[in-house]
Amino acid sequence: MSDNLAIARVLAETADLLELKEANPFKIRAYRNAAETIANTGERVAAFDEARLRELPGVGRDLAARIREIVETGDAGVHRELVAEFPPTILELLHLQGVGPKTAATVYRELGIGSLDDLERAARAGQLASVRGMGPKKTALILRAIDERRRHASRYLAPEVADTAAALIARLQEAAPGADFTPVGSLRRGAETCGDLDILAVGAPPSLMDAFTGDRLVERVLGRGETKASVLLHGGLQADLRLVPPGSRGAALQYFTGSKAHNIALRDRALARGLTLNEYGLFDAATSAPVASETEEAIYAALGLPFVPPELRENRGEIDAAAAGSLPRLIERSDLRGDLHAHTTATDGRDDIETMALAARAAGLEYLAITDHSQALAMANGLDERRALAHAARVREVGRRLDGITLLAGIECDIRPDGTMDLADDCLAELDLVIASVHSAFNQEASQMTDRLRRAIACPYVDIIGHPTGRLLLRREPYQLDLDAVLHDAAAAGVALEINSQIERRDLNDVQARLARDRGITLTIATDAHARGAFSLLRWGVQTARRAWLTADDVLNTRPIEAFRASLRRHRRPAAR
DNA sequence: GCCGTTTTCGGCCCGACTGTTTTCAGTCG
Numbered sequence: 001m002s003d004n005l006a007i008a009r010v011l012a013e014t015a016d017l018l019e020l021k022e023a024n025p026f027k028i029r030a031y032r033n034a035a036e037t038i039a040n041t042g043e044r045v046a047a048f049d050e051a052r053l054r055e056l057p058g059v060g061r062d063l064a065a066r067i068r069e070i071v072e073t074g075d076a077g078v079h080r081e082l083v084a085e086f087p088p089t090i091l092e093l094l095h096l097q098g099v100g101p102k103t104a105a106t107v108y109r110e111l112g113i114g115s116l117d118d119l120e121r122a123a124r125a126g127q128l129a130s131v132r133g134m135g136p137k138k139t140a141l142i143l144r145a146i147d148e149r150r151r152h153a154s155r156y157l158a159p160e161v162a163d164t165a166a167a168l169i170a171r172l173q174e175a176a177p178g179a180d181f182t183p184v185g186s187l188r189r190g191a192e193t194c195g196d197l198d199i200l201a202v203g204a205p206p207s208l209m210d211a212f213t214g215d216r217l218v219e220r221v222l223g224r225g226e227t228k229a230s231v232l233l234h235g236g237l238q239a240d241l242r243l244v245p246p247g248s249r250g251a252a253l254q255y256f257t258g259s260k261a262h263n264i265a266l267r268d269r270a271l272a273r274g275l276t277l278n279e280y281g282l283f284d285a286a287t288s289a290p291v292a293s294e295t296e297e298a299i300y301a302a303l304g305l306p307f308v309p310p311e312l313r314e315n316r317g318e319i320d321a322a323a324a325g326s327l328p329r330l331i332e333r334s335d336l337r338g339d340l341h342a343h344t345t346a347t348d349g350r351d352d353i354e355t356m357a358l359a360a361r362a363a364g365l366e367y368l369a370i371t372d373h374s375q376a377l378a379m380a381n382g383l384d385e386r387r388a389l390a391h392a393a394r395v396r397e398v399g400r401r402l403d404g405i406t407l408l409a410g411i412e413c414d415i416r417p418d419g420t421m422d423l424a425d426d427c428l429a430e431l432d433l434v435i436a437s438v439h440s441a442f443n444q445e446a447s448q449m450t451d452r453l454r455r456a457i458a459c460p461y462v463d464i465i466g467h468p469t470g471r472l473l474l475r476r477e478p479y480q481l482d483l484d485a486v487l488h489d490a491a492a493a494g495v496a497l498e499i500n501s502q503i504e505r506r507d508l509n510d511v512q513a514r515l516a517r518d519r520g521i522t523l524t525i526a527t528d529a530h531a532r533g534a535f536s537l538l539r540w541g542v543q544t545a546r547r548a549w550l551t552a553d554d555v556l557n558t559r560p561i562e563a564f565r566a567s568l569r570r571h572r573r574p575a576a577r
Numbered sequence: 578g579c580c581g582t583t584t585t586c587g588g589c590c591c592g593a594c595t596g597t598t599t600t601c602a603g604t605c606g
Contacts, residue, residue: 026589030589033579058579059579060578060580102604103604133596133598134597138596141596223595226593228594230594263590264590266590268589272583278590278592279592
């Protein structure tokens with residue numbers, strides 16, 4: 001998995017460096033497209049031969065050879081040569097707000113500036129003004145951007161951005177009561193993290209820009225026009241507001257929701273039909289006569305497509321599937337009948353069994369698995385066999401007392417570093433459901449970690465693998481793992497894989513969950529709740545599942561309780577060994 | 578460098594905003 005990202009990085013860097021050299025822009029785009037494609041491919045591209053590589057969209061003869069070269073040697077000659085032409089830190093410049101390839105190339109060529117530090121020194125010394133096209137304002141902007149880069153993270157968890165969006169939109173709505181506001185961009189597509197916040201305002205007066213740029217969250221205004229403004233919020237998040245007239249609502253929603261790759265593919269499709277698409281509508285290319293603009297449905301329809309849900313708009317095959325009428329009916333939050341992963345005060349949860357059960361019921365769930373930690377997690381007061389069974393008895397007792405919610409007595413059992421389970425088989429066999437998770441020794445080699453998970457899957461009492469890659473968004477990389485091998489075993493054993501809904505986990509991620517489903521594995525969507533308020537987190541797991549093209553049938557906990565029980569691994573296969 | 582219901586050659590998505598330009602280039606999304 002991670003080597004897909006490594007390959008993509010070499011290709012993307014090649015594109016960046018080609019840009020510095022002012023190479024053919026279409027060649028640059030080709031490298032960038034291929035990088036994107038590979039980063040979003042679920043299977044390990046390293047295992048593909050040239051013919052298989054060329055089946056990937058945007059990968060032709062040359063790029064297939066480049067990719068094989070990267071797989072075999074760890075780098076591509078073309079990349080190595082480009083790297084040698086510039087200081088290794090040159091790409092820092094390219095990623096700075098307001099600095100693009102032209103500026104970076106110019107300051108490097110004329111002033112020998114090859115790093116952020118160089119650039120800052122030159123700007124402070126007033127040397128940038130000697131470069132054509134650079135004045136005092138540009139210099140000040142660059143100094144500011146450097147400062148901001150050092151102070152702020154570059155990406156934010158999407159649920160946090162969603163909160164910010166809601167607060168901001170509430171105030172904008174007061175300023176323009178008749179207008180219609182929608183968060184668009186990556187937020188609407190259900191992404192895990194956001195680089196910025198995009199808000200679309202339909203039917204608002206131009207004075208709305210005052211409310212936006214003057215909002216109390218705004219640290220400074222990056223740019224402001226009649227229909228578009230950008231601001232930097234306190235904390236470093238950039239927010240963009242776009243104003244469009246009501247007649248362009250659908251076109252603007254479509255355009256600003258993206259993704260960029262989806263929109264480019266869609267415009268391609270428009271051109272092939274003699275149409276042109278922009279944020280104001282779909283038009284006849286020859287006569288400029290409007291064809292569609294008021295709703296997204298009308299625009300897709302005019303392009304011969306059904307509505308494509310925003311979560312699918314990543315140019316991962318959704319346009320072909322739409323054209324073929326084979327888009328999935330995506331899972332929705334209301335399809336979920338149960339939550340399968342929750343903690344209580346018995347270990348590191350904040351609420352007791354009954355409080356959690358009532359909160360789950362209030363959240364509209366029909367069943368809840370209580371899955372506290374096992375003994376290896378000493379700092380969470382993890383349960384040994386004796387406590388686990390006593391806890392299970394209490395869960396069942398509470399379950400018998402409560403109406404409208406069925407409780408399952410489970411455990412989140414640690415997978416020890418050697419792959420053995422943290423609790424004895426006869427204890428696990430007594431429980432209704434077992435999640436097996438890695439919480440320690442994250443730095444094992446890929447082969448060791450892969451064996452560890454395969455051993456866990458081989459244990460007949462393991463029903464679900466919890467947060468299977470261990471990543472923490474923006475904080476911790478997934479552990480090294482041969483996911484292909486793990487998927488193979490999970491499919492063969494009938495073990496489900498979790499989509500953990502914690503906002504910093506979303507683990508499995510969209511690409512991995514889609515691949516797992518394609519391999520015949522059933523997924524679960526679970527909160528990993530540690531308090532009564534956590535059931536609302538299911539929303540984020542559902543978003544990841546939708547981005548993975550999952551339907552309700554692909555997810556175990558959409559089933560009614562009896563069907564759910566029957567489809568657990570322990571009830572499907574003999575538990576003897 | 579990719580790609581083909583116009584095409585194996587000649588195309589390749591499109592518009593807003595800013596700063597420096599005296600008519601437009603660079604950046605961004």
